[in-house]
Amino acid sequence: MTASPLATVGPAVKHGRRAPLIVGLVMIAVASGGYLGWQHFSHGPSAAKPEPPPPVPVIAATVQQQNFPIVLTGIGNVTALNSATVRSMVTEQIVSIDPSTLQAQLDQAEANLARDEAHLENGRINLGRYVPLAKQGFATQQQVATQQAKIAEEQAVIKADQAAIEYAKTQLSYTKLVAPFDGVAGIRLLDVGNIIHSSTTRGSPSEPNALVVINQVQPITVMFTLGAADIPAVQEALAKGPVKAIALSADGKTELDTGTLAALENQANTTSGTITLKASFPNPHRKLWPGMFVNVRVVTQVQENGLTVPLDAVQQGPQGQYVFVVGSDHKVAMQPVSVRETLNGEALIDKGLSAGETVVVRGQYRLTPGTVVSLADPNDPAAVPNPTSASAGLLP
Secondary structure: OOOOHHHHHHHHHHHHHHHHHHHHHHHHHHHHHHHHHHHHOOHHHOOOOOOOOOOEEEEEEEOEEEEEEEEEEEEEEEEEOOOEEOOOOEEEEOOOOOHHHHHHHHHHHHHHHHHHHHHHHHHHHHHHHHHHHHHHHHOOOOHHHHHHHHHHHHHHHHEEEEOOHHHHHHHHHHHOOOOOOOEEEOOOOOOOOHHHHHHHHOOOOOOOOOEEEEEEEOOOEEEEEEEEHHHHHHHHHHHOOOEEEEEEEOOOEEEEEEEEEEEOOOOOOOOOOOEEEEEEOOOOOOOOOOOOOOEEEEEEEEEEEEEEEEHOOEEEEEOEEEEEOOOOOOOOEEOOOOOEEEEEEEEEEEEOOOOOOOOEEEEEHHHOOOOOOEEOOOOOOOOOOOOOOOOOOOOO
């Protein structure tokens, strides 16, 4: 008996339709389970929002309003106000110059003067006798005239005696070495026992007749240079009155003395494009010494009520100079600034800030705009680390 083909078609078709239905139900169940799981975990304690980072500690300062000097700085060397080379006016062996001979000549000239003055006085007395006798006829006019001539002769002799005394005094003064001003003597140029020769010519200290060089150091001067472009500013300052000058050590860290600008050279150096200036300093403690190199600051003017911040607050970025300003909410913002002058660790701000604002002085390496900061104790240097080039941005 042959089976009918229709007998096997029904069950096969029913089984094929049931498979897609089962797959769909499974997918719906998985999706529902995932959704329920997400709902459970999203509201659980492990999905809480992270706490904001703690404030970054920084050291800050307030923008000040004060008078700020505008200066020009040049490099120069110290020179003595006056310098003199001491030379001998006599030819003698050093330390063997005996003044007794010259003193004896002076004593003799003074004795001659005393003798001749006595002769003059005697002649005047005799003349006083001859005049009345001549009037009475007891003396001739010739005697009177002769006595008058003797008096004139004695007066001439006295003048010669006085000249001899002055000459003897001058010769005696050569036995002592006297500087023309108060100063400091250098190292002697001739040793004891050498013969020193007299000289009336002026030459260098290396000449054989030079004994020592005397330098006047109180007051003292400094010769220094500025750029030729600074000449108008210097001239304008001089026109207003004395110009303050400050001498500093070669490294610019130590102030040595304060004085005034004394002179401006009448011609600029066309080769170097500079101008030479001269400043005078009282030098009470002798911190300035001839020959040493120093920096000189010339105060050309004073900016009244200028805005100043510590120089460490000013940062340099791709767009120029800026500072981090701390807002009332303790968030920082980058503020571009224009610096006109820097001096002694302070910066004079032309624009960009207002008096009373708070700027970050230390700790900028961890800041970006909007960072919340806390103000650390400025007297505690360890409160805010100061990173090196190797650790910048890596410190906690």
